Amino acid sequence: MPDCSRCLRLHLSPCKAADRSTSCQNCLRANVASCDVFGVPTAELRALMDEKRRLDRRKEEVLSELLRLEKQSRALEGRAEKALSREISLMEEDEALEAHHPS
Ligand SMILES: [Zn+2]
Ligand SMILES: [Zn+2]
Structure with a gap:
């Protein structure tokens, strides 16, 4: 041996x-x-390599999902900010109108 x-x-x-x-x-x-x-043992080794490959693939999937969610989250944040600023400017317009025409 x-x-x-x-x-x-x-x-x-x-x-x-x-x-x-x-x-x-x-x-x-x-x-x-x-x-x-x-x-x-080759069978064991092969199983280990398969498991590692599976994990690597899963890691890539999770990573790309994470990036996708991150992008989505940022896009929503941007939209929320835009909506909020629109809301504020509308409110300011209302206030301005009320100031001119008191009810
Ligand atoms: Zn030895
Ligand atoms: Zn040894």
Whole structure:
């Protein structure tokens, strides 16, 4: 069995699989969770990559939705401001009219 990547990197030896464990003895002693002495299970890896891709896609969706809402919110804000200023100018007109023609 080939050495795990950590043992190879740190030049540890011997790289032996520990009993009832998916880690080698060196990794087990160092409390390393990602020993690949048995190789990374492809199915698990593929599932992880799929999940990551799914999350990335979702992130993009949420981000564009956020931008859309932000734009909408700003547009409404602008409209509200315009409506408000129109309201105010109408009120001022009314007041001016009332001042000229007291009822
Ligand atoms: Zn090892
Ligand atoms: Zn290891």
